[in-house]
Amino acid sequence: MSDSRPAPVQKFRIVFDEGEMVGPGKAELLERIRESGSIAAAGRAMGMSYKRAWQLVETMNAMFRTPLVVRARGGAQGGGASLTETGAAVLAAYRDYETAARAAGQPHVDRLTALLRSRNESV
Template sequence: MTEPCSPRLRLRVLFGSDAMLGPGKADLLEAIRESGSISAAGRAMGMSYKRAWSLVEEMNAAFRAPLVESTRGGARGGGAHLSDLGLRVLKAYRGLEEDAARAGAARIAELQRLLRKG
C-alpha cells in the first residue's frame, strides 16, 4: 500500500496564444539561477540541453527583456544567469503559487477527503 502524498497545486499561466509560464519553466529558471548554466540546469531536470535552451528562448521572447542571459564558452567557459527581470518573474510566479495554494487550501482538503482510500 502506498502512503498518500501531500497534495500540490501546480499552476500554468497562459498569456494569450503564444506565451505561457508554468511549473516546468519556473523550475528551469530556478535551476539556472542555482547552477549558473543552462546545460547543468537541463541535466538536473532530466532534459536535453536542446530542450532547456528552447524553453529559455521561448521565455526570453515572451517577456519584454530576456529572463536568462548567457555567455558562450571559451577559455573562461560559458554560463548563464537570470536577469533582474528573470528574478522578478520567478519571484512573482512563486508568489502566485503560494497565494493560490493558500486560497485553495480548503477546497484541496475537501478533494483529498473524497479520494478513494488505499
C-alpha cells in the same frame, strides 16, 4: 490496512496566450540556471537536453519585454548563463503566485480529499 495517501500536489500554470505560459517546469529551469550559471547544467539536472532547455529559455525570453536569461559565450572558463533582473522578477512573481494560490486553494483541496474513495474500498 492503512489508508494513508500522499498529500495532494497543487501545480499551477499561468497561460498568457497560445504557447506563452509559465509553470512549474519553467520556474524550476530558471531557478537551476540561477544556481548553476548554466543552461546545460540546469537542463541536465532536470533530465532534459540542452536543446530543450535552450528552447524553453528562448520561449521565455521572447515572451517578456526584456530577456529573462542571458548567455555568456565561451572562453577559457567556458560560457555560462544568468538570470536578468527581469528573470529574477518573473521567477519571484511566479513563486509568490504559487504560494498565494496554494493557500487559497487548500480548503477546496481538503474538501475534495475528504470525498476520495478509501484505498481499501472496492470499486
